[in-house]
Amino acid sequence: MKTPIDFWFDFSSPYSYIANEWIDAVAARHGRTVRRHAMLLGATFQAAELRPPVAYPIKRDYMLRDFARSARFEGLPYQPPPEFPIPTQNAARLFWWLHDTEGEDAAARWAGAGLRAVFARGLPIDRPDTLRALVAEHGLDADAAQAVWGDPAWKARLKRANDEAIAAGIFGAPTIVVDGEPFWGNDRRPQIERWLASGPF
């Protein structure tokens, strides 16, 4: 039995959006499944004493260009929110709620819906009304969802995921772990594909 691939992401990470679109197909081609883990880059950046790459004006200009180009390279639409990055803890709490109450597939569907909402449709899901509308569109109850994201128990669940990421040495997103080997970034796809095809190199 091959081990699952761990996919750590943040709903505010453009490269997570891109990688989330190919990770399942790549995994399936090699007889693997994907375990998704929503986390907050704010927490891992703080632990690693990092700031977001877009916090540096000169680097930011390049990054914004590269986000869009990297999406086009994969044939994906790219339309980020007017303000970037946005806080995504509520979307991440909903991920863990679905994960723990309905299972990994339900959480994965929400991950895809949330990442596409942010980066393909430019929806500011940090706004409660926007997030409620997305939840409803996704077939969930908006009042129940809003109760979840304000609930200390689901806040603690997300914090546990952040702590697990930090304990694993994860500082950026996406981080894709295969057989214990961490690959940081959408751009490590060729290395991941080789590892899956022929093992460690």
Place this chain on the structure above:
Amino acid sequence: MKTPIDFWFDFSSPYSYIANEWIDAVAARHGRTVRRHAMLLGATFQAAELRPPVAYPIKRDYMLRDFARSARFEGLPYQPPPEFPIPTQNAARLFWWLHDTEGEDAAARWAGAGLRAVFARGLPIDRPDTLRALVAEHGLDADAAQAVWGDPAWKARLKRANDEAIAAGIFGAPTIVVDGEPFWGNDRRPQIERWLASGPF
């Protein structure tokens, strides 16, 4: 006439070492030449208010692993110096000396020799004796070379290159510019290859 590809690098950059090994073949396949530009990441980091990725302990652990894995991925030997990063201004001044007095090919050969010395052989070329030995092995006069790297005129030449990099918005290495489009990182090779094959995307 297709425009040359601009390849900005630092002798202390592992990803520059890797990319330097494939950039000429990739360029040639698409009827392009390569113009190399030695620079100091210390200067571009300062201008962009960045620190080296290996300055952050948690990130450093991953980066050191990724440097070696990325070299293996390209089938290249990887043996960095015991201390990393190392100051590389003297090697870079020699690059511009060769560039301006003997031409781009001579400078490119030195770029390859210097990057391989650092990352395939672990030579600390910041040490004058080590650099002198490398220069002699490369068929140049060590005394002449040492005079060059202490010469204010060649110091100024390197500073001009750093200033040009900063003016172009370059903050990291390698940065590969094709038709005015900047690609940062050895890992942008697939995007560069597509751009060269079929134009902007």
